[in-house]
Amino acid sequence: MSMSKKGMPTWLNLSGILVLTSGFWACKHDLPEPPPENCQEGKVYYSKDIAPLLLSNCGMPGCHDAATSADGVNLSSYEELMNSGILNPNAPFNGDFWEVLNESDPDKRMPPSGPLSVAQLNLIQQWLSEGAPNSICTEGCDTSQFTWTGVVQPLIQSKCQGCHNASTQNGGINLASYSLVKTQALNGMLNKAIAGSGGVQLMPPGNPLPSCQLSQIQSWIAAGAPEN
Numbered sequence: 368m369s370m371s372k373k374g375m376p377t378w379l380n381l382s383g384i385l386v387l388t389s390g391f392w393a394c395k396h397d398l399p400e401p402p403p404e405n406c407q408e409g410k411v412y413y414s415k416d417i418a419p420l421l422l423s424n425c426g427m428p429g430c431h432d433a434a435t436s437a438d439g440v441n442l443s444s445y446e447e448l449m450n451s452g453i454l455n456p457n458a459p460f461n462g463d464f465w466e467v468l469n470e471s472d473p474d475k476r477m478p479p480s481g482p483l484s485v486a487q488l489n490l491i492q493q494w495l496s497e498g499a500p501n502s503i504c505t506e507g508c509d510t511s512q513f514t515w516t517g518v519v520q521p522l523i524q525s526k527c528q529g530c531h532n533a534s535t536q537n538g539g540i541n542l543a544s545y546s547l548v549k550t551q552a553l554n555g556m557l558n559k560a561i562a563g564s565g566g567v568q569l570m571p572p573g574n575p576l577p578s579c580q581l582s583q584i585q586s587w588i589a590a591g592a593p594e595n
């Protein structure tokens with residue numbers, strides 16, 4: 368994973384100005400959070416859609432996690448994102464946040480490993496057009512359901528692939544396809560990572576899977592990691 372200074376001039380140059388002006392929109396997130404609701408299909412939620420995307424594609428160690436906060440930008444929580452001064456909820460498409468994701472110059476675009484997918488950008492666009500709220504929903508999770516296509520693949524996609532694709536490969540691990548995930552499932556590494564056992568760091572770092580999702584993946588592994 369490379370993180371050249373050359374690749375980040377916009378964040379760097381504007382951060383001073385943005386710190387000075389961020390007080391103008393600081394009041395928005397002092398409002399009470401909307402109460403959690405059950406996740407509805409077709410709606411975008413910060414908790415379900417945006418947070419895992421940012422953690423997996425931007426908030427990794429060495430980049431925009433709390434410890435590194437490259438160029439003063441920490442994307443490890445909603446509060447930190449709002450405090451970073453790159454996203455004004457009152458003009459969400461005007462700040463650096465949306466700009467760097469859509470940069471045509473690959474040296475300035477984020478993430479440095481390659482652009483977000485169209486589907487990911489659409490999720491972010493929908494969320495920004497709603498004013499970037501701290502929306503939280505409760506995902507229905509049923510431990511008796513653990514198919515590859517219905518459960519495991521979407522989980523790996525949203526919670527692991529940003530840090531574990533062909534270009535990022537943190538820890539030398541690529542989880543970008545069924546056969547790659549199956550290899551890690553059958554050699555025991557997948558379970559060690561999501562359970563944080565056997566001397567392996569708990570994954571995703573700082574954002575462990577809820578127990579129901581943990582159990583779903585473990586049941587799928589125990590069933591032989593089928594492509595069902």
Ligand code: HEC
Nearest residue numbers: 422423426427526527530537538540556560567568570571
């Ligand atoms: C924010 C980035 C990030 C996310 C998200 C993430 N990982 Fe990792 N992963 C890492 C890093 C960094 C390492 C290397 C850790 C080390 O070497 O100590 C790693 C290492 C691993 C390893 C190898 C461990 C070893 O000791 O060799 C496995 C397996 C793994 N991750 C699985 C997962 C799974 C499964 C998910 C999703 C549930 C996930 N990771 C999500 C960053 C991430």
